Amino acid sequence: MIWKSLLHRIGAALIVMVGISMLIFAIARVMPGDPARIALGPNATAEQVAALRAERHLDAALPVQYWEFLKALSRGDLGKSLYTNRPVTTDIAQFLPATLELCIISAILMVLIGLPLGILSAHFRGRFPDHLGRLIALIAVCTPAFVWGVILQLCFGYFWPIFPIEGRLLDSIPVPQGPTGFYLIDLLVAGNGAGFLDALHHLVLPALALAMSGLGQAARLTRSNMIDVYEKPYVEMARAYGFRPWRIATRYAFRPAFIPTLTILGLEFAAMLGNAFLVEKVFGWPGLSRYGVEVIIRKDLDAIVGTVLIIAAAFLIMNIIVDVLVSIINPRIRLAGGRG
Amino acid sequence: MAEPVLTIRDLRLAFGSRRRQTEVLHGISLHVRASEKVALVGESGSGKSVTARLAMGLLQEAPTTHASGSIRFDGIDAIKGGREIARRRGNRVAMIFQDPTSALNPTFKIRGQFREVLRSGNPAISDADADRQAEAALAEVSIPDPKRALDSYAFQLSGGMNQRVMIAMALANRPALLMADEPGTALDVTVQAQTLKLMHELTEKRGTAVLLISHNLGVVREFADRVYVIYRGRIVEHGTTAQLFHEPRHPYTRALLAAIPKISGGGLPDLPERSPDFENPLIVHEGCGEPAGAIA
Numbered sequence: 095m096i097w098k099s100l101l102h103r104i105g106a107a108l109i110v111m112v113g114i115s116m117l118i119f120a121i122a123r124v125m126p127g128d129p130a131r132i133a134l135g136p137n138a139t140a141e142q143v144a145a146l147r148a149e150r151h152l153d154a155a156l157p158v159q160y161w162e163f164l165k166a167l168s169r170g171d172l173g174k175s176l177y178t179n180r181p182v183t184t185d186i187a188q189f190l191p192a193t194l195e196l197c198i199i200s201a202i203l204m205v206l207i208g209l210p211l212g213i214l215s216a217h218f219r220g221r222f223p224d225h226l227g228r229l230i231a232l233i234a235v236c237t238p239a240f241v242w243g244v245i246l247q248l249c250f251g252y253f254w255p256i257f258p259i260e261g262r263l264l265d266s267i268p269v270p271q272g273p274t275g276f277y278l279i280d281l282l283v284a285g286n287g288a289g290f291l292d293a294l295h296h297l298v299l300p301a302l303a304l305a306m307s308g309l310g311q312a313a314r315l316t317r318s319n320m321i322d323v324y325e326k327p328y329v330e331m332a333r334a335y336g337f338r339p340w341r342i343a344t345r346y347a348f349r350p351a352f353i354p355t356l357t358i359l360g361l362e363f364a365a366m367l368g369n370a371f372l373v374e375k376v377f378g379w380p381g382l383s384r385y386g387v388e389v390i391i392r393k394d395l396d397a398i399v400g401t402v403l404i405i406a407a408a409f410l411i412m413n414i415i416v417d418v419l420v421s422i423i424n425p426r427i428r429l430a431g432g433r434g
Numbered sequence: 435m436a437e438p439v440l441t442i443r444d445l446r447l448a449f450g451s452r453r454r455q456t457e458v459l460h461g462i463s464l465h466v467r468a469s470e471k472v473a474l475v476g477e478s479g480s481g482k483s484v485t486a487r488l489a490m491g492l493l494q495e496a497p498t499t500h501a502s503g504s505i506r507f508d509g510i511d512a513i514k515g516g517r518e519i520a521r522r523r524g525n526r527v528a529m530i531f532q533d534p535t536s537a538l539n540p541t542f543k544i545r546g547q548f549r550e551v552l553r554s555g556n557p558a559i560s561d562a563d564a565d566r567q568a569e570a571a572l573a574e575v576s577i578p579d580p581k582r583a584l585d586s587y588a589f590q591l592s593g594g595m596n597q598r599v600m601i602a603m604a605l606a607n608r609p610a611l612l613m614a615d616e617p618g619t620a621l622d623v624t625v626q627a628q629t630l631k632l633m634h635e636l637t638e639k640r641g642t643a644v645l646l647i648s649h650n651l652g653v654v655r656e657f658a659d660r661v662y663v664i665y666r667g668r669i670v671e672h673g674t675t676a677q678l679f680h681e682p683r684h685p686y687t688r689a690l691l692a693a694i695p696k697i698s699g700g701g702l703p704d705l706p707e708r709s710p711d712f713e714n715p716l717i718v719h720e721g722c723g724e725p726a727g728a729i730a
Contacts, residue, residue, distance in 0.1 A: 220497055327537040334490045334529040335603075336554045346550075349541040425541060425587050 096421060096428065103417060107410040111403070118402040119160055122395050129393040133176035150395070163399070172403075173396025177389055182400035185385060190404060191275025192262060193374070193381035197366045199301040200308070204362065208309040209355075212316025216351075217343045219321060227313060234310030239369055242303040243376035250299060257299045260378040264292050300377040304370055308362035315358055319351035326350075353424045360416030364409040438465040439611045439643050440489065440527075445503035445513075447484060447493075447667075455500060458484060459667045462503075466611060469641040471634070473658035473675075475648055475690070481667040482647045486613050488512065489645075490529050507611070525555035525607030530633070533620035534596035538588035544568075544599055545584040548606070555607030571602040575632060594625040601633055611643045616650075630657055651694050655679055660722065663687050673719025683717045 130146040131138070147153055150173075151162050166173060172182035208231075215227035237245075251259035262277055263269065267289045270280035278297075281289040323329060324347055332346045333339075371383035382401060389397035421427040445462040448455035459481050466472045476482045487493045489505050491512050505512035508526055531537040539547055548568040552559055559567075565584065572580035575598040588596055597618055604612055614633065618626035634657060637644050648654050654661060654675070661678045663671040663686065671684040682688045 327531050327533060328539040330492055331529070331531055331537045332539070332550075333492055335551050336525065337550060346539060346542075350539065353541075423541065425543075426589060429587070429590070 096418070099421075100414070100418065103414050107414060110410060111406060114406045115163075115399070115403055116160065118399050119163060120156060122393075122398045123156060123159070125393060127393050129176060129395050132393050152395075172400035175389065175394050175397040177392050177394045177397060182396050185397065186382065186400055186404055187275065189380060189382040189385045192277075192379060193367065193370050193383055194408075195276045195278060196297065196300055196304060196370060196374070196379060196381060197363065199297050200305040200366055201359075201363045203301055203305040204308040204312055205359065207305070208312025209316050209352075211309075211313035212355075213320060213343055213348060215313065215317040216320030216324065216347075217339070219324075224317075228317070231310040231313035231317075234306045235314065236310075237306065238372070239304050239307060240372035240376050242306045243300065243373050246299045246303050247376070258296050259299060262293060262296050262379065263289065264296075267292055300373050300379055303376070304366055304373045307369075308359070308366065311362055312355065312359055315355045316348075316351065319354055320347055323347045323351045349423065353420060356420055356423070357416060360412050360419075364412040367405050367408050436468040436470070438467050439507065440466040440645065441504075441506045442485070442489065443504045443506075445485065445488065445505060446501065447481075447488060448500045449498055450500075451498065457667070459488075462664070462667070462669055464662050464669060464672070466643050466645050468610065469637075469643055470660065471637070471644045471646065471658045473646045473648055473654040473661045474664055475651060475654055475661055476664035477649055477690075480664045482649075482664050483615055485664070486529070486615050486645065486647050490527070490613060526609055527611040527613065528604035528607065528609040530597075530600050530604050530612065530614040530617045532616045532618075533593075534600045534618075535588055535591075535593055535620070537600060538596060540587065540589060543585055543587055544591075548584065548599075548603060551603045552606055567606065568602075571606045572599065574636070575599075575602045577602070593621045594628065597621060597625070597629045598632065601629070601636065605636055605640065605642065608640065609642060611645065612637060613645045613647070615647045617646075619650075626653075651679075651690060663690065669716055671717045671719075673717075673722050677719040677722075683719075 128143070128147075130143045130150070130152060134142055134146060151159055154162070163173070170183065172186070174180065175182050175185055178185055211227050211231060215224045215231075218224045218227075246257075247259045250257045258264070267286070270277060270284055270286070270289070272280060273283070274280055277293040278290060281293055320343070329342060329347050332342045337346060368383065370379075370381055371387050373379065374381040374384040375387075382404070386398070386401040386405070389401060442465070443463050445459055446457060447459040448457040450456050462481070462485055464472070464474070474482045474485065484493065488501055489507070489512055493499045494501060494513070501513050503513065538544070545565065545568065548571075549559075549561060549564040552564045552567055568584060569580040572583055577583050577595065577598055583591065583595065583599065588599075591599070600617075612633075617633065618629045621629070630653060633644070636642075644657075646654065646657055658675050660674050661672070662669050663678070663684065665686045671678065671682070671687045678687060679691070682691055
């Protein structure tokens with residue numbers, strides 16, 4: 095059954111997580127620089143630094159430190175950030191929803207704009223809409239997300255100021271207190287319609303900037319897969335039977351063409367979690383990616399490990415979701431799974 | 435004599451850009467009358483499949499094809515019809531493809547595809563009615579468990595089953611003409627023979643005209659009333675099946691006939707490596723001229 099393969103994938107993902115945790119744990123510790131010294135600043139005395147090192151078990155052997163980390167992890171404790179001086183889990187709980195919200199809206203834009211663009215290109219292959227679509231897709235792919243961020247800020251925040259260029263909400267709107275940390279959901283739950291619209295308003299530019307490269311990639315993949323499918327006998331048959339061209343494009347040819355595209359889209363979405371950093375920086379977005387870079391610069395060991403693990407987990411979960419989706423739209427895989 | 439359902443006159447087709455073109459069909463003319471079984475025979479690359487595809491309106495859209503002449507079907511010209519031709523001629527003509535398994539969409543169940551086909555004939559048909567008609571159509575092509583077949587994907591059925599599904603779909607909208615492009619070539623010989631027999635029976639019963647595209651003279655002999663021999667984009671000989679098999683006049687037809695493997699005859703005759711240039715003009719057997727109505 096599908097459940098069996100799902101369990102299998104979850105098991106594999108857990109093994110990958112263990113490997114990643116060891117790697118990042120070791121890498122964070124071999125980076126040059128003394129985390130305790132960086133945390134306490136140049137004015138701290140040698141005794142203070144030594145005390146902090148002892149408190150954090152920094153002088154112990156690596157395997158011992160890893161063991162301590164695992165013991166803490168089993169209690170749901172990822173350690174304490176040297177930078178914010180708060181538990182890493184608290185930091186993540188605060189910053190992760192902002193990044194996830196941004197990435198999810200980006201992914202929606204990527205699908206809603208990228209796929210139709212690809213379908214249009216394939217449908218009008220070799221004609222004007224195709225040339226235009228391909229040009230847009232190519233420019234979208236080649237321009238880095240932070241450049242898009244700046245361009246969008248200039249165009250829609252400065253020359254034609256219709257969108258806010260910074261933050262998640264206007265100061266006049268009270269920050270929603272939970273339950274999810276996703277402002278869109280929280281404000282909706284709180285019944286604050288104006289706040290919801292404002293949060294959405296703030297999301298447009300950063301989400302679009304982050305979505306551009308995946309959007310271009312989605313358009314290009316959809317186009318080339320659609321063109322492959324257009325050559326297949328079953329599309330010729332659909333045309334011979336006089337199915338409407340647009341229906342063939344959006345249904346008959348799109349479904350088989352979407353299977354390989356979906357796999358890549360999943361990876362693009364996961365990659366967004368990491369790529370979000372520059373966009374978060376440009377738009378002053380209080381997200382996890384920005385937090386991750388700041389803690390790496392400060393060599394904030396526990397925070398680095400925690401952030402990397404969370405992003406890796408998001409990546410793996412995304413992969414599993416994509417696999418399940420692919421098997422849902424591809425009957426060949428779904429039914430083969432039933433036998434194996 | 436019955437009226438022609440399909441008349442192709444002086445059909446020319448070239449591939450290539452606007453400046454450099456290679457002509458592959460050099461003025462094909464043929465006709466198929468109502469309830470008649472006509473075969474278009476030739477070797478690979480002779481132009482038989484592109485002729486059928488043009489008639490189905492499948493090639494006109496490509497920017498690299500340039501067609502002229504006329505393909506008239508019920509007064510609708512498939513050459514001038516452009517993009518919408520397939521829809522305008524509706525379900526009066528249907529087509530069966532070479533490989534039935536790849537001609538069915540792998541991501542939809544047969545049920546969905548059948549509904550779509552029936553809907554192309556009758557946009558107002560309800561799902562329940564479509565399913566009923568589909569079941570009846572599948573039962574008619576001797577598919578043992580039509581309900582189960584409808585709930586299957588093409589890759590779950592055998593090639594022979596898929597071929598039957600294709601035939602059922604093709605005949606579901608009661609077309610006046612069925613085009614069959616080497617039906618079942620992708621299947622084994624026994625299944626192919628069964629399919630042709632089934633196709634023959636059903637079209638005979640309903641009075642559906644058939645244009646069979648084939649390179650297999652054995653198949654043609656059993657199936658067709660009339661035969662056109664196509665060679666290098668030209669019709670070289672045209673006659674009733676009996677005339678053609680008993681007194682082939684064009685050297686190419688003779689070469690084709692000699693190429694039929696016989697159990698008794700010791701091996702294949704020696705054919706030149708490259709097909710020879712047969713310069714002889716079109717040979718039309720007695721009683722097989724153009725229908726008078728088609729010339730106007």
